[in-house]
Amino acid sequence: MENRDSYLKSERAQEWREKLRKSKNNKERTLQERVKMPEADPQLRIQSYVEVNSGLSAEQAQKEASRCIDCPNPTCITGCPVEINIPKFIKRIEEGEFLEAAKVLKETSSLPAVCGRVCPQEKQCEANCFYTQKLKKEPVAIGYLERFAADYERESGKISVPEIQEKNGIKVACIGSGPAGLTFAGEMAKKGYDVTVFEALHEIGGVLKYGIPEFRLPNEIVDVEIEGLKKMGVKFETNFIVGKTAPIEDLKEEGFKAFFAGSGAGLPRFMNIPGENYIGILSSNEYLTRINLMHAADKNTDTPVVSGKNVVVVGGGNTAMDSVRTAKRLGADRAIIVYRRSMEEMPARVEEIEHAKEEGVEFMTLSNPIEYFANEKGQVNKVKIQKMELGEPDASGRRRPVPVEGAEEIIDVDTVVVAVGVSPNPIVPDSLPELEVTSWGTIKVEEDTLQSSIPEMYAGGDIVRGGATVILAMGDGRKAAQSMDVYLKNK
Amino acid sequence: MFKIVDKEFFSENVVRLSIEAPRIAKARRAGHFVIVKIGEKGERFPLTIAGADREKGTITLVVQKVGVSSRKLAALEVGEYITDLVGPLGQATHIENKGTILACGGGVGVAPLLPIVEAYKKAGNRVITVIAARSKDLIILEDQIKQFSDELIVMTDDGSYGKKGLVTEGMEEAIAREKIDEAMIIGPAVMMKFAALTTKKYNIPTLASLNTIMVDGTGMCGACRITVGGKTKFVCVDGPEFDAHQVDFDEMLLRLNGYKDLEKKADSDYLKSSEEKGR
Ligand SMILES: Cc1cc2nc3c(=O)[nH]c(=O)nc-3n(C[C@H](O)[C@H](O)[C@H](O)COP(=O)(O)OP(=O)(O)OC[C@H]3O[C@@H](n4cnc5c(N)ncnc54)[C@H](O)[C@@H]3O)c2cc1C
Numbered sequence: 064m065e066n067r068d069s070y071l072k073s074e075r076a077q078e079w080r081e082k083l084r085k086s087k088n089n090k091e092r093t094l095q096e097r098v099k100m101p102e103a104d105p106q107l108r109i110q111s112y113v114e115v116n117s118g119l120s121a122e123q124a125q126k127e128a129s130r131c132i133d134c135p136n137p138t139c140i141t142g143c144p145v146e147i148n149i150p151k152f153i154k155r156i157e158e159g160e161f162l163e164a165a166k167v168l169k170e171t172s173s174l175p176a177v178c179g180r181v182c183p184q185e186k187q188c189e190a191n192c193f194y195t196q197k198l199k200k201e202p203v204a205i206g207y208l209e210r211f212a213a214d215y216e217r218e219s220g221k222i223s224v225p226e227i228q229e230k231n232g233i234k235v236a237c238i239g240s241g242p243a244g245l246t247f248a249g250e251m252a253k254k255g256y257d258v259t260v261f262e263a264l265h266e267i268g269g270v271l272k273y274g275i276p277e278f279r280l281p282n283e284i285v286d287v288e289i290e291g292l293k294k295m296g297v298k299f300e301t302n303f304i305v306g307k308t309a310p311i312e313d314l315k316e317e318g319f320k321a322f323f324a325g326s327g328a329g330l331p332r333f334m335n336i337p338g339e340n341y342i343g344i345l346s347s348n349e350y351l352t353r354i355n356l357m358h359a360a361d362k363n364t365d366t367p368v369v370s371g372k373n374v375v376v377v378g379g380g381n382t383a384m385d386s387v388r389t390a391k392r393l394g395a396d397r398a399i400i401v402y403r404r405s406m407e408e409m410p411a412r413v414e415e416i417e418h419a420k421e422e423g424v425e426f427m428t429l430s431n432p433i434e435y436f437a438n439e440k441g442q443v444n445k446v447k448i449q450k451m452e453l454g455e456p457d458a459s460g461r462r463r464p465v466p467v468e469g470a471e472e473i474i475d476v477d478t479v480v481v482a483v484g485v486s487p488n489p490i491v492p493d494s495l496p497e498l499e500v501t502s503w504g505t506i507k508v509e510e511d512t513l514q515s516s517i518p519e520m521y522a523g524g525d526i527v528r529g530g531a532t533v534i535l536a537m538g539d540g541r542k543a544a545q546s547m548d549v550y551l552k553n554k
Numbered sequence: 555m556f557k558i559v560d561k562e563f564f565s566e567n568v569v570r571l572s573i574e575a576p577r578i579a580k581a582r583r584a585g586h587f588v589i590v591k592i593g594e595k596g597e598r599f600p601l602t603i604a605g606a607d608r609e610k611g612t613i614t615l616v617v618q619k620v621g622v623s624s625r626k627l628a629a630l631e632v633g634e635y636i637t638d639l640v641g642p643l644g645q646a647t648h649i650e651n652k653g654t655i656l657a658c659g660g661g662v663g664v665a666p667l668l669p670i671v672e673a674y675k676k677a678g679n680r681v682i683t684v685i686a687a688r689s690k691d692l693i694i695l696e697d698q699i700k701q702f703s704d705e706l707i708v709m710t711d712d713g714s715y716g717k718k719g720l721v722t723e724g725m726e727e728a729i730a731r732e733k734i735d736e737a738m739i740i741g742p743a744v745m746m747k748f749a750a751l752t753t754k755k756y757n758i759p760t761l762a763s764l765n766t767i768m769v770d771g772t773g774m775c776g777a778c779r780i781t782v783g784g785k786t787k788f789v790c791v792d793g794p795e796f797d798a799h800q801v802d803f804d805e806m807l808l809r810l811n812g813y814k815d816l817e818k819k820a821d822s823d824y825l826k827s828s829e830e831k832g833r
């Protein structure tokens with residue numbers, strides 16, 4: 064930590080930073096209003112999958128960057144799971160050195176264009192910004208600026224190709240191609256390893272492709288990252304389920320010396336309430352997969368999707384918001400979030416909740432479905448909703464929702480999307496009886512190294528944490544690469 | 555991409571394909587299936603692996619043309635490629651020498667029944683197979699099934715071939731005659747429902763191999779879920795075989811109908827467009 068502090072200090076002391084700090088006084092900086100992200104019009108955007116946030120202009124970005132006062136003790140960094148040197152990249156933007164800003168991001172983050180779009184900044188860096196903490200004002204728009212720098216670099220066509228150490232010929236395997244796997248692969252390729260990524264689906268990208276919709280994270284952005292990895296020599300094998308298509312043993316025989324499991328938490332949870340298997344009730348994974356991975360909304364594809372006029376989405380996370388906003392785009396008249404706690408507890412990114420409201424999504428909070436009804440064809444047509452209130456705090460510190468005796472409501476529905484959480488993918492653990500897992504089914508790892516109970520097997524991302532975030536998955540991919548490198552070198 | 559190396563028509567609508575997939579050929583066992591996707595815009599759909607040749611590194615699929623995707627697959631020629639193929643998926647059939655097996659296949663269910671009949675036979679069982687369809691032209695794989703059955707009973711609804719009657723009548727015939735140790739049923743949900751009721755009457759342990767709608771085939775979506783013994787199960791990972799006496803076939807029937815209208819429309823659109831192309 065001390066190292067890091069002195070590193071940050073010396074960076075901050077550099078001439079260009081000092082000059083920039085002196086170019087404007089803090090009063091002037093703090094009087095400026097936070098930039099507004101330009102957005103597609105809500106009425107128009109719900110008729111397409113166009114990205115909602117259109118990104119800052121260079122001018123807007125530089126102006127916003129000038130709000131940052133380049134604190135001597137940058138608390139924002141402590142809020143970032145991968146400790147991006149936030150003031151440094153922001154000051155590069157203020158200076159107009161956008162490519163340099165992107166380089167700063169890439170010192171610690173492999174997917175800045177993705178994280179700039181999907182990180183819960185309001186709970187991380189921006190929550191710890193001097194503006195939020197001390198001035199009680201709106202924080203510097205760190206997320207927007209991150210996105211700006213990353214997009215600028217990509218669109219400039221001048222993507223900096225990372226330095227690759229001399230190839231060492233050691234084969235390592237990565238299981239899964241979500242953010243954890245992609246990051247791991249990139250880091251190992253840089254260190255000179257011969258990396259193959261095995262992916263069960265026919266597409267690379269994990270949740271970034273099959274889960275998060277185009278209107279929030281265009282596929283093109285993920286594809287650029289994948290292309291970059293290919294240029295670095297990373298190999299990809301799609302349609303390959305490690306543990307089914309071939310056991311780990313076979314891969315070892317083929318020369319793979321170590322493994323990273325980034326196999327995610329892809330299993331949908333249901334609520335086990337009466338009627339949940341009626342037609343028209345599906346998991347958010349199924350709903351989003353049909354649209355995002357199989358492109359069911361495109362008439363030229365073979366995959367169908369049934370989405371009704373009255374859609375209820377159960378849950379309050381990002382997955383729920385993505386589903387309910389997808390329902391709007393598929394033509395729902397009413398798209399309703401049913402969530403058992405209140406607005407404040409909703410785990411989704413604040414921006415997504417705001418966007419959902421603009422798009423006409425209704426919110427039924429303190430409400431929990433308890434039973435579904437169907438017509439004679441088994442098609443769901445009604446849902447019984449139990450009203451809730453908040454009681455004593457539970458283990459997580461959040462107040463536990465408890466049913467309000469006798470307060471029930473029945474509403475008409477024709478599609479229900481269940482987005483109440485996910486469980487770890489059991490395929491890798493099932494295929495390796497000696498691999499230790501928790502009672503939740505997540506893979507047990509050493510906290511510092513991410514090494515599992517099998518020495519040559521590392522793991523990270525949602526398969527270790529349960530449903531978490533992109534940035535944490537990415538951070539894990541990096542950490543695992545570092546410790547696997549040490550392990551293989553000492554072997 | 556997975557290359558088709560051999561192709562043989564069993565009848566106008568049923569085709570056998572051998573496909574280069576060395577890893578799957580090595581890993582698969584009877585009862586496993588694969589998910590297939592044809593072309594960039596194709597859907598993902600499951601097919602039972604009918605057989606495999608480890609040496610050659612190929613697997614066999616038996617496909618009956620029933621909808622857009624199976625037609626597209628059946629239209630591929632030797633030398634052409636299947637875009638995506640993943641597996642082996644599901645739990646393998648627990649095959650052992652049980653004594654006498656009653657294997658029942660209805661309609662499209664006969665194709666996935668074939669490898670199971672073969673495996674039972676090779677494990678030393680006496681195998682009595684009943685295959686059934688609406689009429690003569692819908693009876694498929696008769697010769698292939700016969701090869702691995704000690705006895706074959708063919709039933710048609712209209713009596714145009716074999717005996718006239720439903721699959722259950724053929725089953726009753728065998729059950730009345732000899733002791734059956736286990737039954738295996740594969741076919742349309744209605745057929746399986748009544749076949750299961752039949753064996754239940756006689757307390758014959760029975761497995762049903764279920765063909766629900768699937769998307770990923772790896773447990774990620776829940777499209778394939780059904781109720782077995784009051785509990786929700788995912789056919790792609792917990793199955794495809796279940797205790798037939800515990801399966802809620804009525805619910806499964808309803809769920810299968812969920813996309814029927816869309817599928818029918820897609821199929822007729824596809825047929826129209828391929829006729830226009832002169833195929
Ligand atoms: C709809 C949705 C919206 C979300 N929104 C946000 C957001 O806004 N912000 C945020 O930070 N997080 C969000 N998340 C969470 C975030 O996407 C995940 O935390 C993150 O993707 C986890 O990354 P991962 O690499 O661990 O796993 P995943 O992205 O799940 O990738 C795992 C991959 O491994 C593959 N795989 C599994 N088993 C095998 C095997 N045996 N062999 C080969 N391949 C295998 C899977 O097919 C999958 O592609 C969202 C999640 C969802 C579902």
Ligand code: FES
Nearest residue numbers: 771773775776790
């Ligand atoms: S097909 Fe998706 S879970 Fe079974």
